[in-house]
């Protein structure tokens with residue numbers, strides 16, 4: 001994985017050419033007088049996108065199509081399904097996907113069944129007559145795990161199209177295409193980009209028809225990524241395994257520390273000992289925990305942290321924290337639940353920052 005992250009999507013190898021594919025800013029190309037060639041970037045992409053697609057495709061084990069954001073990649077997959085479709089999705093799903101599904105229920109008459117993330121039997125039941133099974137594991141922010149190694153093959157056997165949002169786990173932990181999924185999507189804004197400085201998305205598939213459909217959607221909906229974003233996303237991807245492993249080992253340390261802290265109540269972080277954790281090599285770098293006190297007290301903790309930044313989103317080198325119940329539509333969450341997206345700082349410093357803020 002680390003070798004492919006560094007070596008896939010390299011330049012031409014021709015002496016004198018740049019070692020890395022540079023930022024290509026081009027809308028159109030010189031036309032070929034005979035035969036095919038790239039003509040227009042919205043159809044054909046640029047060398048910068050193609051290099052990024054080659055690299056993430058190599059990590060997930062399929063052919064990638066890059067998009068302007070994670071939601072653009074997700075929309076490209078969901079838009080395959082027409083009026084009246086039967087869709088199964090986790091009860092704790094990315095908020096943008098939850099809103100998309102609710103809109104589709106209203107506008108397209110979709111029949112959406114929401115399934116508890118960790119309930120394998122419920123997934124298998126609900127998938128039996130579904131057209132689309134949408135998976136996201138670990139879930140956000142409650143960090144429950146779906147047994148992908150069981151649920152994906154069962155859904156495929158039942159004839160469903162299976163899509164997995166692999167943003168939280170990344171290909172470092174699990175490669176759902178190898179478990180039989182039809183498509184994997186990412187918000188490359190998060191761990192792949194890794195530096196909180198871009199918006200991008202990607203969908204990866206090993207099915208040539210699905211790949212062609214994704215390309216067609218991108219072209220017709222204009223959901224094209226930017227040149228700088230693709231350059232930065234590939235630069236971020238080069239260090240994905242290294243950053244991810246460091247952030248995950250920091251997270252494991254902080255889980256132990258928070259579990260022993262007198263002010264902290266529930267710490268949510270999956271472990272290998274939990275049931276139904278098939279298909280994953282670990283559980284990443286996001287922790288959720290509740291504290292003693294009120295929602296206001298939890299906001300005080302967020303404001304008192306100095307190293308850990310009070311900000312939304314995740315997956316960057318820097319640790320960020322957010323009280324998720326303050327977001328619109330998140331009233332089902334415990335009011336003091338803090339989602340800590342652990343970065344790659346020194347774990348001692350992160351512990352000290354938490355200790356100080358928790359006594360404020």
Ligand SMILES: *Cc1c(COP(=O)(O)O)cnc(C)c1O
Pocket residue numbers: 069070071072094096136140165167168186187188189190199200201
């Ligand atoms: C952020 C996120 C998205 C949406 O991605 P954008 O790049 O913000 O459009 C989708 N799924 C998950 C799990 C995310 O964390």
